[in-house]
Amino acid sequence: MQDTTKTLKIGDVAPDFQLSTKNKRMIQLRDYQGQKNVLLLFYPLAWTPV
Numbered sequence: 001m002q003d004t005t006k007t008l009k010i011g012d013v014a015p016d017f018q019l020s021t022k023n024k025r026m027i028q029l030r031d032y033q034g035q036k037n038v039l040l041l042f043y044p045l046a047w048t049p050v
Contacts, residue, residue, distance in 0.1 A: 015029075016028060
């Protein structure tokens with residue numbers, strides 16, 4: 001398997017990607033194209049049962 005990790009620099013255009021929301025809705029980065037800013041946060045343990 002080939003590693004496809006890419007490090008982005010300030011000013012680079014982010015590649016399009018698709019994610020599932022916590023409500024199981026699929027969204028893509030391109031869904032927000034044309035908006036001023038997009039902020040993506042990851043909380044890996046926020047919805048994990050204790």
